[in-house]
Amino acid sequence: MADINTNRHLIRNSDHNDFNMTINKDTGVINGNLTASDGSFSTSLSIGGTTSNSAYVHDNILGAFLNGTVTDAGTESIKPHGNYMTSAPLDLQSMEYATWGYWELAYQNPGTSEQYHNHIPGAMWMAGAPTSATDLASLAAGNVIGQYNGEVRGSRIQTGGAVGEVTGTFQMSVDFANLGAASAFTGTMQLDGHTFTSQSISGPADGRFTNGLISGDGYSGDISGTVYGPGAKSIGGNFSTTNGAETYQGIYGGNR
Numbered sequence: 001m002a003d004i005n006t007n008r009h010l011i012r013n014s015d016h017n018d019f020n021m022t023i024n025k026d027t028g029v030i031n032g033n034l035t036a037s038d039g040s041f042s043t044s045l046s047i048g049g050t051t052s053n054s055a056y057v058h059d060n061i062l063g064a065f066l067n068g069t070v071t072d073a074g075t076e077s078i079k080p081h082g083n084y085m086t087s088a089p090l091d092l093q094s095m096e097y098a099t100w101g102y103w104e105l106a107y108q109n110p111g112t113s114e115q116y117h118n119h120i121p122g123a124m125w126m127a128g129a130p131t132s133a134t135d136l137a138s139l140a141a142g143n144v145i146g147q148y149n150g151e152v153r154g155s156r157i158q159t160g161g162a163v164g165e166v167t168g169t170f171q172m173s174v175d176f177a178n179l180g181a182a183s184a185f186t187g188t189m190q191l192d193g194h195t196f197t198s199q200s201i202s203g204p205a206d207g208r209f210t211n212g213l214i215s216g217d218g219y220s221g222d223i224s225g226t227v228y229g230p231g232a233k234s235i236g237g238n239f240s241t242t243n244g245a246e247t248y249q250g251i252y253g254g255n256r
Helices: 133-141
Strands: 019-024 029-038 041-048 054-058 061-071 075-077 084-087 098-108 115-118 124-128 145-158 163-175 185-191 194-201 208-216 219-228 234-242 246-255
Touching: 019 124, 029 054, 029 061, 041 098, 061 098, 098 234, 098 246, 124 234, 124 246, 145 185, 145 234, 163 246, 185 208, 194 219, 194 234, 208 234, 219 246
Parallel strands: none
Antiparallel strands: 019 029, 029 041, 041 061, 054 061, 061 075, 061 084, 084 098, 098 115, 098 124, 145 163, 145 246, 163 185, 185 194, 194 208, 208 219, 219 234, 234 246
């Protein structure tokens, strides 16, 4: 924590099986898991689990404690305090069928004395109810091309250690009749004076995609996402793009 650039990890999950939550709206209990990695470093966390460890108020107001381990040439339990996830403020929620928020994690890097704190504003999550197979089939049968617009939120991370919060906008087109084809998802992202283009994105029949390409202004990286809600009314996901000296990493989300 004293030197943010020492053995820093840009922790991210790029597979939709890496993060999930189940919410009991009657009891307010949240159960789930989160795994994310950066090279040999990884973390495996449980989300909530009991009434005292989580709280659901409504779809855009929720929180839970985290518990689990980090692994990198050994495995260490995360520290006993400072590990939680919470939704972002209500006035910042703009998606109809997905929610986003922040998470924090305090840990000692395995095999070293280095102390780390993964925290707001650089650590974000997004979750929602994926669009049903029936709705996706109906959109495909109707040859629907969905047009989405929304917000981008993330961090600008520089080699020298500086980290800054950034916001922007995105536009994305989804060809529901060709989800299995390359470029079924296409779009652009405007962030911190840069324009990034997403391309070569193919999504399976469940409306989720991983490892799409994102590039522009000398940056290159990947983007993932999911369509949410009835009629695929919302879309969202995460991205990371780097030019060698600088990385932009974060989430995006919006509505059709």
